[in-house]
Amino acid sequence: MPFCINLSCACVDRLIGNGVDKGNMHIVQAGMEFDVLRANNKIAHENYHLLKEHGIKSVDFMGSIGAGKTALIIEIGKRLVGRGKRVCVIAGDVTGDDDFKRFREAGLDAVNCNTGKECHLDARLIRKSLAGMNLDDFDVVFIENVGNLVCPADFPLGTDYRAVVVSTTEGDDMVRKHHDIFLHSDIAILNKIDIAYAVDVDPETIVEDYNKLTGGLKKMYKCSVKKDEGIDEILAALGF
Ligand code: MG
Secondary structure, eight states, X not given: XXXXXXXXXXXXXXXXXXXXXXXGXXXXXXXXXXXXXXXXXXXXXXXXXXHHHTTOEEEEEEEOTTSSHHHHHHHHHHHHHHTTOOEEEEEEESSOOHHHHHHHHTTOEEEEEEOTTOSSOOHHHHHHHHHTSOGGGOXXXXXXXXXXXXXXXGOOOSOSEEEEEEEGGGOTTHHHHXXXXXXXXXXXXXXXXXXXXXXXXXXXXXXXXXXXXXXXXXXXXXXXXXXXXXXXXXXXXXXX
């Protein structure tokens, strides 16, 4: 009898798909992952309502290390400050305060949020960060998630939008390799289009993969934060 510990539902499904009869499996704590995700979603829901009670618009930016999340948030944040919006950024990282310092140096309010060792922020960490802020002081909260294209996908934080940022320098196969995060985000942003040629990547390949995956129901926005291209379209897509 296959003996399975801490399996996710997906893993059980895979075993069944491979011909293993579920009746012959002895599964221990198979529901654990489901319970963790359900608990996260409940707190995310509470975060969402807390932000709405204070009239705050929020975006969770996900993406790999080096995709350009910090630079993009700074650019968007500065534009919104220029329009009179009060912006705060929650800088998520495993350890350290490098991005937090960059936000502060750019003139944005910021809160540092370290996960310790986890590869993603979760709704509980955001609840804690929000509790330390005076929410009446802000109109917009941006969250920079921990840098990777895997773990953050499963953990909504309670924001209005979830945006995934990828860059051409990561290669042209990001969408094909990471379906979940592209399916779980509201919009996708393809950064560093100005240097795609240098890494021999055709941005259209990435866009085509995205359109195929999402059935054309969502849009991937091309931009270059460095060259100040495409930023206004992203702002509009996020409802600003
Ligand atoms: Mg960063």
